[in-house]
Amino acid sequence: MNVFDILGPIMVGPSSSHTAGAARIAFVARQILGEDVTSAKILLHGSFAQTYKGHGTDKALIGGLLGMYPDDDRIRDSFKYAKEKSLEYSFEPTDLGDVHPNTVKLILTGVSGKNIEITGCSIGGGNIKIINIDGIPVDFAGNNPTLILPHKNQPGVIADVTKILADKNINIGTMKVFRTDKTDYSIMVLETDELIDDATINKLSALDSIIKTMLIKPL
Amino acid sequence: MSYYTKIDQLVKAATDENISIGELTLKEEALNSGKSEEECYARMEKQLTVMEQGILEGLNSTAKSPSGLTGGDAVRLHTYAQKKTIGGKTIVNAIAAAIAVSEVNANMGRIVAAPTAGSCGIMPGAIISIMNEYNIDRKKTVLALFTSSAIGLVISTNATVAGAEGGCQAECGAASAMCAAALVEMFDGTPAQVAQAAALSLKNLLGLACDPVAGLVEVPCVKRNGFCAAHSIAAADMALAGVESVIPPDEVIDAMYRIGKEMPVSIKETAMGGLATSPTGKAYAKKILG
Ligand code: SF4
Numbered sequence: 001m002n003v004f005d006i007l008g009p010i011m012v013g014p015s016s017s018h019t020a021g022a023a024r025i026a027f028v029a030r031q032i033l034g035e036d037v038t039s040a041k042i043l044l045h046g047s048f049a050q051t052y053k054g055h056g057t058d059k060a061l062i063g064g065l066l067g068m069y070p071d072d073d074r075i076r077d078s079f080k081y082a083k084e085k086s087l088e089y090s091f092e093p094t095d096l097g098d099v100h101p102n103t104v105k106l107i108l109t110g111v112s113g114k115n116i117e118i119t120g121c122s123i124g125g126g127n128i129k130i131i132n133i134d135g136i137p138v139d140f141a142g143n144n145p146t147l148i149l150p151h152k153n154q155p156g157v158i159a160d161v162t163k164i165l166a167d168k169n170i171n172i173g174t175m176k177v178f179r180t181d182k183t184d185y186s187i188m189v190l191e192t193d194e195l196i197d198d199a200t201i202n203k204l205s206a207l208d209s210i211i212k213t214m215l216i217k218p219l
Numbered sequence: 220m221s222y223y224t225k226i227d228q229l230v231k232a233a234t235d236e237n238i239s240i241g242e243l244t245l246k247e248e249a250l251n252s253g254k255s256e257e258e259c260y261a262r263m264e265k266q267l268t269v270m271e272q273g274i275l276e277g278l279n280s281t282a283k284s285p286s287g288l289t290g291g292d293a294v295r296l297h298t299y300a301q302k303k304t305i306g307g308k309t310i311v312n313a314i315a316a317a318i319a320v321s322e323v324n325a326n327m328g329r330i331v332a333a334p335t336a337g338s339c340g341i342m343p344g345a346i347i348s349i350m351n352e353y354n355i356d357r358k359k360t361v362l363a364l365f366t367s368s369a370i371g372l373v374i375s376t377n378a379t380v381a382g383a384e385g386g387c388q389a390e391c392g393a394a395s396a397m398c399a400a401a402l403v404e405m406f407d408g409t410p411a412q413v414a415q416a417a418a419l420s421l422k423n424l425l426g427l428a429c430d431p432v433a434g435l436v437e438v439p440c441v442k443r444n445g446f447c448a449a450h451s452i453a454a455a456d457m458a459l460a461g462v463e464s465v466i467p468p469d470e471v472i473d474a475m476y477r478i479g480k481e482m483p484v485s486i487k488e489t490a491m492g493g494l495a496t497s498p499t500g501k502a503y504a505k506k507i508l509g
Contacts, residue, residue, distance in 0.1 A: 001222070001245060001372060001375065001376070001380060002222070002248060002251060002252060003222075003248045003259070003263075003365060003368040003369070003372070004262065004263075004266075004367050006334050006372050006375055006380070007263075007266065007332075007334065007342075007364060007367060007368040007371060007397075008266060008331055008332060008333075009332055010265070010266060010329060010330070010331050011271050011329070011330065011331075011332060011336065012327050012329050012330070013323065013324030013325060013326070013327055013328060013329075013336050013339070013436070014284075014324050014325050014326075014327065014336055014337075014436045014437070015336050015337070015436050016332050016335060016336045019336070020332075020336070040422035042306070047434070050434065050508065051433070051434045051435065053285075053508065053509075054286050054433055054434065054435040054507050054508060054509070055434075055435065055436075056285065056327045059327065071329055072326060073327075073329045075327060076326075076327040076328070084276060085249065098457050108471075124333070124381060124383075125332070125381075126332070130394065137457065199348055219349075
């Protein structure tokens with residue numbers, strides 16, 4: 001905690017969890033997709049499902065998908081901007097099971113045809129947690145530069161990745177590997193102290209074992 | 220990384236160093252974050268500016284919120300404040316400014332969570348009105364916001380500032396404590412008086428329910444922000460007069476936490492009790508949420 005966690009953040013209202021947090025989840029999801037979103041199917045769970053209209057959760061999510069920060073007062077008119085950018089979207093209240101009451105699942109398609117499914121929760125005070133990517137349970141907040149690397153289940157992947165980062169003097173803050181029985185690949189999530197440059201991203205992408213390289217730059 | 224986790228320690232440290240709690244907190248924040256004092260100060264000043272913009276926006280708009288539940292009262296009060304009022308210009312202006320910011324929040328405008336969005340009008344309403352009314356130095360006001368944060372940090376460490384966890388005594392209670400503390404510092408009160416203002420302010424809001432209609436941060440929240448701005452001014456005046464809380468500040472915070480735990484979930488931001496389940500409250504919820 002610091003002073004600005006208690007007095008702050010600057011955000012658009014009315015609710016840090018239902019508006020600012022929602023914008024943030026969508027903002028992070030767009031970064032993970034890595035390109036402009038052209039279509040979004042948005043599944044709302046729990047309190048999000050019940051109160052999304054009154055809290056402007058819907059406008060906040062669309063704003064975030066368009067790359068607006070949680071303090072951007074264009075969020076109020078985000079539906080208009082979505083039209084300008086030809087972003088198509090739909091909202092559906094749903095039951096995502098035993099998850100936080102403020103949870104949303106975003107099924108996204110990008111301009112180049114990339115698809116991704118991301119589930120995130122707004123856990124209070126505008127803070128968020130991403131809990132699922134393409135069916136694999138994950139757990140990270142996106143407060144730090146974060147590398148998300150779906151990779152083949154084979155020996156040596158972690159060593160290869162950490163070596164590339166070490167060569168660039170990039171310090172790893174936390175690192176977790178997520179896997180399920182249902183997929184033949186895992187997801188490695190690394191939070192780093194420094195921002196990661198394009199050259200490093202290209203090197204990582206070139207690794208045979210890495211399926212995709214996704215990067216979150218913190219707000 | 221550390222900050223003061225008890226009001227007692229905060230008062231002692233500031234008193235020993237012969238500086239204000241705001242100055243102490245700015246120094247600590249710089250140390251903890253590894254940033255310069257100038258950077259931390261600038262970030263806080265930006266928040267003061269956003270608060271000022273919020274008041275201006277709210278005082279110049281009669282727009283209703285998307286739900287239609289709130290909007291227009293800030294202008295109503297501001298107009299009324301120009302005439303003869305019972306509470307006097309200072310109080311009525313503070314109420315108007317607080318409601319202005321809360322209306323902006325309800326209408327998806329830009330605000331500073333202080334400490335939450337639901338309670339975002341209290342501090343700007345009272346602090347900025349008093350700053351303008353008494354020509355208080357901007358620097359002093361920014362430092363007073365650091366004082367507020369120090370109080371808020373202690374509250375969130377030992378209790379909570381979330382309505383879902385502690386009811387509205389946690390949200391608007393914390394905001395009012397933070398606000399009263401800042402006001403005392405702006406009026407050159409001692410660190411001990413700052414702490415007393417926080418205690419007095421919070422103590423009088425103990426047990427306050429969080430029962431918003433339709434689960435939206437509007438009813439009773441927007442008007443409550445106005446009330447709490449006036450309430451904080453009263454607490455600050457009491458502390459400056461030398462009035463002391465019989466129960467020490469840290470114990471009041473602890474009591475708030477225990478009361479919050481004992482409060483039923485129906486009045487902790489679930490919209491399952493109180494005003495939310497009044498016949499009119501339910502009718503609005505049905506109309507708004509479908
Ligand atoms: S009643 Fe509840 S939602 Fe409204 S300000 Fe208080 S804590 Fe926040």
